[in-house]
Amino acid sequence: xxxxxxxGGNEEGGLEKHFVELCNGLVAQGVEVVAxxxxxxxxRFLPEVTFEPVDMAQGRRNPFALYELxxxxxxxxxxxxxxxxxxxxxxVNTLLPWLKLPAVATQHNIKSSQSYQRFADVIAVSExxxxxxxxxxxxIIHNGISPPERASRDVLEAxxxxxxxxxxxxxxxxxxxxxxxxxxxxxxAWGQINxxxxxxxxxxxxxxxxxxxxxxxxxxxxxxxxxxxxDDISVFISLADALLIxxxxxxxxxxxxxxxxxxxxxxxxxxxxxxxxxxxxxxxTPSQPEALTELLRAHxxxxxxxxxxxxxxxxxxxxxxxxxxxVKANIVVYERVLSS
Numbered sequence: 001x002x003x004x005x006x007x008g009g010n011e012e013g014g015l016e017k018h019f020v021e022l023c024n025g026l027v028a029q030g031v032e033v034v035a036x037x038x039x040x041x042x043x044r045f046l047p048e049v050t051f052e053p054v055d056m057a058q059g060r061r062n063p064f065a066l067y068e069l070x071x072x073x074x075x076x077x078x079x080x081x082x083x084x085x086x087x088x089x090x091x092v093n094t095l096l097p098w099l100k101l102p103a104v105a106t107q108h109n110i111k112s113s114q115s116y117q118r119f120a121d122v123i124a125v126s127e128x129x130x131x132x133x134x135x136x137x138x139x140i141i142h143n144g145i146s147p148p149e150r151a152s153r154d155v156l157e158a159x160x161x162x163x164x165x166x167x168x169x170x171x172x173x174x175x176x177x178x179x180x181x182x183x184x185x186x187x188x189a190w191g192q193i194n195x196x197x198x199x200x201x202x203x204x205x206x207x208x209x210x211x212x213x214x215x216x217x218x219x220x221x222x223x224x225x226x227x228x229x230x231d232d233i234s235v236f237i238s239l240a241d242a243l244l245i246x247x248x249x250x251x252x253x254x255x256x257x258x259x260x261x262x263x264x265x266x267x268x269x270x271x272x273x274x275x276x277x278x279x280x281x282x283x284x285t286p287s288q289p290e291a292l293t294e295l296l297r298a299h300x301x302x303x304x305x306x307x308x309x310x311x312x313x314x315x316x317x318x319x320x321x322x323x324x325x326x327v328k329a330n331i332v333v334y335e336r337v338l339s340s
Contacts, residue, residue: 002032003334004078006069008056008087010038013176014254015085015108018143020044022084025327031334034076036069052076060090070095080104080334086114093118102337106141107133108251120337123330125251126273139333142273143252144326147261147318151238159239163225169197169303172240172264174233174255175247177205182269182286184214186246189293191218195300199244202236204229237264241303244296247271248286260317265306267295277313277321 003026007019023035027048035045039053052072058065069091073081081103083092089105096103096118105116106123110132116122122138124130130138151159159165175181183201190199201211201224208226215224230236233255237243243259243266250272259266260277268274269286282299284291299306319325 001080001334001338002034002076002078003080003082004034004036004073004076005082005084006073006088006092007035007037007041007084008060008091009085010040010055010057014143014252016041017145017254018108019084021145021323022327022330023049025323026330029327029331031331034072034078036072050076056087056091060087060094066091066094070098073099073101080337082106082330082334083119084108089114089116089119104333104337107138109249120340121333123333127276128272129251139329140276141326141329141333142276142321143254143257144320144322144324145254145257145261146323148234148237148258150262151235155235156239159235163200163227165198169195169241169300170239171195171197171199171242171244171300172202172236173199173244173246174202174236175245175253176203177201177207177211179207180248182246182248182292183207183211185287185289185292186244187211187214187218187220187224188289189246189296190224191220192293193297193300195296197241197300197303199224200227200236200240201225202227202230202233234258234262237262240264242267242300242306245269245271245274246292250274257317257321260310260314261321263307263314265299265303265310266313267299267306277316278310279313282310 005023023033024046026033034050036052036054038055042051054068054072056065081101083089083105085108102120104121105119107129108125116135122135123141124138125143130140237259243264245268252272268283270283284295
């Protein structure tokens with residue numbers, strides 16, 4: 001079986017991580033894979049993956065990009081075409097009448113105006129995304145990852161020393177510093193609760209200056225650290241007493257998956273696949289500062305107790321949120337599309 005994976009755009013985030021890991025995971029299972037994406041991703045795949053560089057960041061209606069995508073797909077003679085996320089889905093949908101290939105779409109976020117009528121199957125990464133897809137029966141496949149290893153005690157102690165962290169609990173947010181992540185609401189809530197411990201914000205983005213100014217205005221400079229972009233996310237999650245997600249909207253998020261596999265408790269707004277895994281007592285309504293404040297106040301006073309309360313959640317994640325489970329589920333979809 002030969003499958004083409006198509007991704008538009010040229011950013012760095014959960015979608016790009018999913019795309020690369022799915023391509024590599026499929027070839028490890030004996031599937032022949034052609035990855036079609038922006039040239040910047042060329043060196044991220046296993047040697048067995050055939051890479052076709054196409055710059056689709058120019059726009060989903062750009063005739064040059066559409067023509068280059070058409071040429072790449074035509075010369076590869078694949079059995080199944082898999083479009084990842086909105087831009088790729090729209091571009092592939094435009095080309096399908098000429099390609100005459102069975103195609104699958106994966107939607108990573110809620111899109112109100114996306115068309116799927118030419119796709120044989122549609123995959124959603126969460127129940128919330130599935131409920132918004134205008135398709136008869138979307139298939140839910142959660143984003144899985146290779147189970148990360150928990151950092152050793154020595155590594156964690158070295159990180160504490162390097163960051164000069166005080167004794168006490170450590171709480172973590174990992175996100176791009178953009179409005180969709182709701183970090184301004186997290187800072188507002190953090191200022192409202194009387195919680196021992198420090199909040200680490202890992203990530204960078206255009207909102208950093210305004211968020212730092214907000215933290216200073218709320219007199220949180222001694223309780224909040226902005227650490228910028230980091231590559232050792234699993235070490236930070238291993239260190240944390242809880243991961244905090246404050247997003248207004250999400251597809252995954254991947255940080256939820258990584259935290260649960262590392263047995264780090266999570267408190268989150270009700271976004272993406274969060275309600276598929278976290279019981280209602282650990283989530284709150286998005287975009288409501290009071291709700292987020294009450295959620296944090298209810299659980300952060302006793303982090304050890306919170307970890308014990310989420311033991312069943314960790315076990316569920318180990319069964320369902322691995323890369324192997326995700327790859328297997330995608331292969332089942334391809335086989336069904338081909339057989340029909």
